[in-house]
Amino acid sequence: MYQTILTHTELGICTITMNRPEKMNALNKELIQELGAALDVAKMDTSVQAVILTGAGEKAFVAGADITEFTELQSAGGKALASVGAALVFDKIEQFPKPIIAAVNGFALGGGCELAMACDYRIASTKAVFGQPEILLGIIPGGGATVRLPRIVGRGWAMEMMLMGEPISAEQALQIGLVTCVTETDNLMTELERRAAHLATFAPFVPQFMKLMVHKGMEG
């Protein structure tokens, strides 16, 4: 059914896998549309109690927005692209009424790091690499890093990551609180499934309201 993602639902957990490994799972328009649609399905499916987001292949979670779609964009087009991404994916994930955990298995750059940050929390394999390299392309992050990154890691690290554009390792991401756990690659999905299975044992409204209250609190 989908061309750019895979979905699998079992034991109350829906795993959505970004599936363009030959392009480092970069977020093109089609993937953004399909991810938005898959989230809508998971939202309506009462058997789903938690969602895991991950990337196909051994190298990338998501290496950012698809740069090849940038070449023709002027400022209005860039703004429209960011708005669509927010509505279909980033804000939808943040406001999603069920917990969503990112399993970061490789490069999480630009929109990929932003996608992981929209999730409730992130766990990473030792191979994961995080970064906001937009400045190196002469643009600013358009998928929420300017808001979510300082909230997660504090203003200093957020500014350093966005101003320098340099990637950080999984271990550094753990030190600054961008991820909560780093595990060997072979163990990543087992670790995620253990956490998601834990969530699936509770009445759905418990994590749902906990998430809502945390977000309301963060908004002040």
Ligand code: COA
């Ligand atoms: N958009 C579109 N295509 C991308 C991409 C992106 N963000 N990131 C990687 N790809 C593509 C490459 O163009 C290449 O395609 P090709 O084989 O048809 O030439 C393929 O994915 C593999 O990437 P490659 O660069 O050969 O792999 P690598 O292991 O040498 O490097 C990265 C991996 C992630 C470090 C490198 O691809 C990269 O820096 N990508 C851009 C990251 C970025 O700036 N993201 C923010 C965008 S706002």
